[in-house]
Amino acid sequence: MTFRTSRRIPRVLVAAVGALLGxxxxxxxxxxxxxxxxxxxxxxxxxxxARENGPAGFYWEEWNGVLDLRPPRLDVERxxxxxxxxxxDSPGSDFQLSGGALRPSTMVARSGDMLRIANxxxxxxxxxxxxxxxxAVLQTAPGNARTLALTQVGHWLIQDRLYPHVKGYxxxxxxxxxxxxxxxxxxxxxxxxxxxxxxxxxxYRDRMVHSQRVEVEEGRELTIEPxxxxxxxxxx
Amino acid sequence: xLLSRFWYFALATAVFAAMTAALLTQAAFxxxxxxxxxxxxxxxxxxxxxxxxxxxxxxxxxxxxxxANGDIRSALRTASGRENGAAMPADVSQRLGQRLRDLNRQLxxxxxxxxxxxxxxxxxxxxVGGTNVPSGASLGAFPLVDxxxxxxxxxDVWVYNGQAYRMAARPVIDSGQYVGAIVxxxxxxxxxxxxxxxxxxxxxxxxxxxxxxxxxxMPAGEAxxxxxxxxPLVQALTDERLQxxxxxxxVDLGGNSRAVYSLVTGGAAHAQVGYAVARPRHQLxxxxxxxxxxxxxxxxxxxxxxxxxxxALLFFLGMLFVWLERDRPYGRLKRHAARLASREIDRFxxxxxxxxxxxxxxxxxxxxxxxxxxxxxxxxxxxxxxxDEILAPAPQxxxxxAPFFGFAxxxxxxxxxxxxxxxxxxxxxxxxxxxxxxxxxxDAPQPYRPxxxxxxxxxxxxxxxxxxxxxxxxMPxxxxxxxxxxxxxxxxxxxxxxxxxxxxPAPGQAAGQRAEAPSMDGLGGSxxxxxxxxxxxxxxxxxxxNAIASGSSGDGGFPEDDEAATMVAEVPRELLAAAxxxxxxxxxxxxxxxxxxxxxxECGEPVVGLTYEKMSQTLRKNRDQIVSRHGARTVRFxxxxxxxxxxxxxxxxxx
Numbered sequence: 001m002t003f004r005t006s007r008r009i010p011r012v013l014v015a016a017v018g019a020l021l022g023x024x025x026x027x028x029x030x031x032x033x034x035x036x037x038x039x040x041x042x043x044x045x046x047x048x049x050a051r052e053n054g055p056a057g058f059y060w061e062e063w064n065g066v067l068d069l070r071p072p073r074l075d076v077e078r079x080x081x082x083x084x085x086x087x088x089d090s091p092g093s094d095f096q097l098s099g100g101a102l103r104p105s106t107m108v109a110r111s112g113d114m115l116r117i118a119n120x121x122x123x124x125x126x127x128x129x130x131x132x133x134x135x136a137v138l139q140t141a142p143g144n145a146r147t148l149a150l151t152q153v154g155h156w157l158i159q160d161r162l163y164p165h166v167k168g169y170x171x172x173x174x175x176x177x178x179x180x181x182x183x184x185x186x187x188x189x190x191x192x193x194x195x196x197x198x199x200x201x202x203x204y205r206d207r208m209v210h211s212q213r214v215e216v217e218e219g220r221e222l223t224i225e226p227x228x229x230x231x232x233x234x235x236x
Numbered sequence: 237x238l239l240s241r242f243w244y245f246a247l248a249t250a251v252f253a254a255m256t257a258a259l260l261t262q263a264a265f266x267x268x269x270x271x272x273x274x275x276x277x278x279x280x281x282x283x284x285x286x287x288x289x290x291x292x293x294x295x296x297x298x299x300x301x302x303x304a305n306g307d308i309r310s311a312l313r314t315a316s317g318r319e320n321g322a323a324m325p326a327d328v329s330q331r332l333g334q335r336l337r338d339l340n341r342q343l344x345x346x347x348x349x350x351x352x353x354x355x356x357x358x359x360x361x362x363x364v365g366g367t368n369v370p371s372g373a374s375l376g377a378f379p380l381v382d383x384x385x386x387x388x389x390x391x392d393v394w395v396y397n398g399q400a401y402r403m404a405a406r407p408v409i410d411s412g413q414y415v416g417a418i419v420x421x422x423x424x425x426x427x428x429x430x431x432x433x434x435x436x437x438x439x440x441x442x443x444x445x446x447x448x449x450x451x452x453x454m455p456a457g458e459a460x461x462x463x464x465x466x467x468p469l470v471q472a473l474t475d476e477r478l479q480x481x482x483x484x485x486x487v488d489l490g491g492n493s494r495a496v497y498s499l500v501t502g503g504a505a506h507a508q509v510g511y512a513v514a515r516p517r518h519q520l521x522x523x524x525x526x527x528x529x530x531x532x533x534x535x536x537x538x539x540x541x542x543x544x545x546x547x548a549l550l551f552f553l554g555m556l557f558v559w560l561e562r563d564r565p566y567g568r569l570k571r572h573a574a575r576l577a578s579r580e581i582d583r584f585x586x587x588x589x590x591x592x593x594x595x596x597x598x599x600x601x602x603x604x605x606x607x608x609x610x611x612x613x614x615x616x617x618x619x620x621x622x623x624d625e626i627l628a629p630a631p632q633x634x635x636x637x638a639p640f641f642g643f644a645x646x647x648x649x650x651x652x653x654x655x656x657x658x659x660x661x662x663x664x665x666x667x668x669x670x671x672x673x674x675x676x677x678x679d680a681p682q683p684y685r686p687x688x689x690x691x692x693x694x695x696x697x698x699x700x701x702x703x704x705x706x707x708x709x710x711m712p713x714x715x716x717x718x719x720x721x722x723x724x725x726x727x728x729x730x731x732x733x734x735x736x737x738x739x740x741p742a743p744g745q746a747a748g749q750r751a752e753a754p755s756m757d758g759l760g761g762s763x764x765x766x767x768x769x770x771x772x773x774x775x776x777x778x779x780x781x782n783a784i785a786s787g788s789s790g791d792g793g794f795p796e797d798d799e800a801a802t803m804v805a806e807v808p809r810e811l812l813a814a815a816x817x818x819x820x821x822x823x824x825x826x827x828x829x830x831x832x833x834x835x836x837x838e839c840g841e842p843v844v845g846l847t848y849e850k851m852s853q854t855l856r857k858n859r860d861q862i863v864s865r866h867g868a869r870t871v872r873f874x875x876x877x878x879x880x881x882x883x884x885x886x887x888x889x890x891x
Contacts, residue, residue: 055481055499055500055501055502055505056481056501057379057392057501057502057503058292058380058390058391058392058501058502059288059289059292059293059391059501060289060292060293060296060389060390060391061383061388061389061390062388062389062390063387063388063389064387064388064389064406064407064409066409067387067407067409067412067413067414068387069386069387069388070385070386070387070414071386072386075377078377098374098377099357099358099359099374099375099376099377099378100358100374100375100376100377100378100381101377101378103377120370120372120373121370121373121374121375122360122363122366122367122369122370122373122375122397123396123397124397124398142367142370142373142397143370161506161507162395162506162507163378163395163503163506163507164503164506165377165378165379165503166377
């Protein structure tokens with residue numbers, strides 16, 4: 001009698017584990033990566049960091065006298081955000097203060113998420129945004145994080161009271177499902193996107209510069225045609 | 237007083253101008269001082285900007301050896317060559333940190349308080365000073381570092397972990413590539429404020445971050461304190477010009493200093509990091525305080541001759557005006573008043589004075605006139621001086637005139653006749669009586685003789701006449717001094733060369749007998765015992781010869797009624813000769829007038845309106861009347877005092 005009881009428990013247990021494994025395998029098997037690239041204008045130069053109003057940022061800025069200057073370049077990784085919107089879960093809204101600025105500086109988050117900005121810089125920051133309750137001036141020491149519950153859809157500018165170059169363009173949308181990783185050369189990639197129909201959106205600073213419909217098929221990696229961005233388009 | 241008044245006006249105007257100048261000088265000084273201090277503060281701010289710029293340049297140049305150091309370059313090349321996402325090699329960081337520390341120490345005065353060595357991405361490889369760096373920390377997004385990594389040398393101002401730093405960065409180049417950058421930082425602190433303040437000579441320099449001062453230096457002596465600079469910070473930071481990169485207008489700090497505020501040139505301006513420069517502000521609280529600012533050299537430079545000479549000249553000029561317009565006319569008035577008091581003059585001559593003094597003189601004259609009128613009104617009514625009445629009216633027609641002689645009884649009754657009674661001639665000695673008093677003005681009424689009686693002249697060779705008696709004592713109530721003596725007798729006696737011929741001795745009178753007393757009516761001469769036919773009457777007429785003989789006159793023969801005391805004596809021949817002039821009596825009239833005026837003054841009577849012309853006219857008229865009525869050759873008038881008043885008596889002269 002004892003031997004029959006011990007044999008039933010392992011069967012139920014095995015069945016349950018097998019079911020779970022099946023669901024997991026089945027899910028994993030459906031997600032596919034999405035790749036693409038954005039193309040910037042050839043002679044595009046990012047806006048000067050000099051303040052329109054206010055004192056000059058320096059007394060001296062001169063060529064070193066030895067090596068030719070490097071041309072100014074857009075920090076694509078920081079300032080271009082490529083996202084998918086549609087049906088699905090939120091990818092989360094974690095961002096950083098890194099290298100002395102927000103990374104990314106163009107932030108797309110989903111309403112209802114908890115916005116979290118971690119300070120990985122060696123210096124403190126004092127982030128604030130006008131119009132968002134809960135994002136008043138507050139110092140965030142190195143290693144700490146600033147959090148905020150995103151309760152409404154909208155667009156806001158996050159600034160730093162200590163550093164004028166620190167600016168974050170927060171876009172809170174309702175149907176964010178995936179946030180792509182953008183590289184300096186303009187290539188981006190989404191990993192593990194569930195099959196279905198989505199809208200690919202590209203944000204640059206305070207505006208959306210591109211949007212297109214994409215269909216993700218099961219089991220097929222999607223490569224989106226390169227998107228030529230017009231970064232001079234005014235904010236919509 | 238025009239000059240004096242003008243002088244007083246000029247003096248008041250000068251005082252007004254001086255006071256106004258003093259007050260305006262105070263206001264002008266304060267305003268000019270404020271303007272000067274504002275200009276000084278603007279220059280100070282400009283100099284601070286220059287000094288900070290040169291300081292930035294010096295730091296940029298100072299870190300060049302560090303950026304060019306081989307160890308630094310190789311270490312950064314190694315760090316920049318690692319794979320993306322790979323951790324920083326620890327030994328590289330350690331070696332680089334040590335080398336960085338050594339090189340920074342060699343900078344001495346320019347040594348950084350924080351120094352970073354970053355790779356080509358801005359990741360911190362090594363650090364000197366500051367807080368612990370989290371692993372993988374980067375500074376690549378800071379514009380200073382980003383531009384340095386692009387090949388620029390540049391400066392900036394950071395707020396790094398609560399402190400303000402003056403930053404400088406240079407790229408590190410190795411093998412033709414940018415492998416990283418050196419980032420150097422020095423604090424915005426008291427030391428920098430001291431260096432800047434020393435260069436500005438007396439200015440307070442302070443650095444601030446938002447509403448607090450983070451570095452300061454106050455020079456010795458009067459200087460603005462940090463608390464005073466901090467107080468207006470909140471207000472100053474809202475200044476639009478300051479926010480746009482300029483400076484504020486000069487701001488008063490507690491009333492004793494002024495300051496201008498400005499943000500720094502760099503990223504820290506966004507964090508409201510700036511500096512203030514202040515200077516003491518001296519204001520004159522009163523006009524007197526300007527004397528505290530006077531130096532000895534200023535006094536030495538004063539034109540003393542002008543400063544002393546001009547006021548002295550103006551002073552003497554003013555004194556001259558005062559003397560001309562006040563002292564001199566006042567002195568004149570005083571002298572005339574003294575003369576008026578001593579009766580040298582009867583009244584002020586107003587043309588002798590000018591201006592207000594003329595009015596004073598006129599007022600005094602008016603007052604005297606009114607006083608006279610008031611006295612005249614309150615005193616018993618006295619008829620106006622009428623010489624006709626004094627001289628007695630002429631006998632009326634149909635009325636038998638009083639006998640020329642022998643008027644003793646009648647004279648007393650006709651005392652008010654127009655023509656005064658001619659006193660009868662003095663009777664002979666026999667008829668006279670032993671107690672007959674000599675005729676003359678010694679009898680009442682007393683003639684007015686202001687002078688002392690002369691000594692009697694020598695007796696004539698003939699029967700020596702008795703010396704004329706002295707003047708009788710005045711009647712009670714006459715109130716005048718001893719009557720004047722009679723006219724001096726001729727040297728040869730009454731019959732000598734006197735203008736009044738002596739009377740011939742009376743018939744029956746032997747020479748040597750005592751002659752009758754001569755007339756004392758001013759005619760001189762002596763009574764003679766032989767009288768002319770017309771000169772019959774009672775000498776010293778007075779009254780009834782019988783009364784005289786009986787001695788009933790009461791006073792030894794002198795009549796009580798003095799109006800009958802005149803005796804007509806023989807008219808001296810000289811007198812008759814003197815009557816050959818156009819108006820031979822002119823001299824007599826003049827003399828009578830003078831004596832009459834004098835008598836009135838002695839009696840205290842007014843003499844206003846009494847002129848010689850009027851009196852002589854009256855005398856002349858009465859003389860003519862008496863002469864025509866009595867057949868006299870002329871008339872002689874005498875002045876006497878009656879009841880305390882001056883009066884005249886007429887005596888016709890037959891020959």
